[in-house]
Amino acid sequence: MFKQGKSFLVFPVKVVFYQPEIVGYSLQTGVGAGTRHFKRAVHRNRIKRLMRESYRLHAAPLQQYLLEQQKPLAVFLLYIDKVLPDQELLHQKMPVVIRRLIKELHEVDATAT
Template sequence: MLKPLFTYQNKEKLKSRKIIKYIFEEGKSIKTYPLLIRYVESELEYQQVGVSVSKRNFKKAVDRNRIKRQLREAYRLHKSQILDKNKSYSVMILYIGKTHLESEKIHKVMHTLLNDIK
């Protein structure tokens, strides 16, 4: 039975501090405003993704959480672009913008950035 493609399962959530530290020390990065993606190739059979929004730019937790939800949703809908490459990656998605953008713009940027991951 095939797994549904548009899911964001618990095993896909990047929670390991060691892996996150490794991504920031050794990983590659690609940037298109308002997103920065840092990634490393992983030995796991599945992708792992974490999202982050700066507290410096968005003081209210409500605003940060909304942007994180939008980032996860954009990833969930466009993750097939990474899966087609037959490699797995550990990815951190950082929102570096200082203002809140509409979901459509975030989706467009996520689409282009996920295509650029090699």
């Protein structure tokens, strides 16, 4: 996914996505936070928990788009900032991430046709 996929940045979240060659709707999502800036597992786990919750609350438009297109997608959300985020920051950024992802997918579909 990291070698063949495409990526973009909506600070503090880096998004890597890949559309596999399988038929039908499927959506796989992963989240991560690096050990370079967060040495303690407690902090990394908190970041991942906050990102999962924010994604869960805002992912409906992406799920709807993929269902309409009948396309599979694998997405990885990587937190790249150096400070611990609060829930409000991620709730503000996640809709921007989802809209940008849909836009990128639409552009990929347009160039493929």
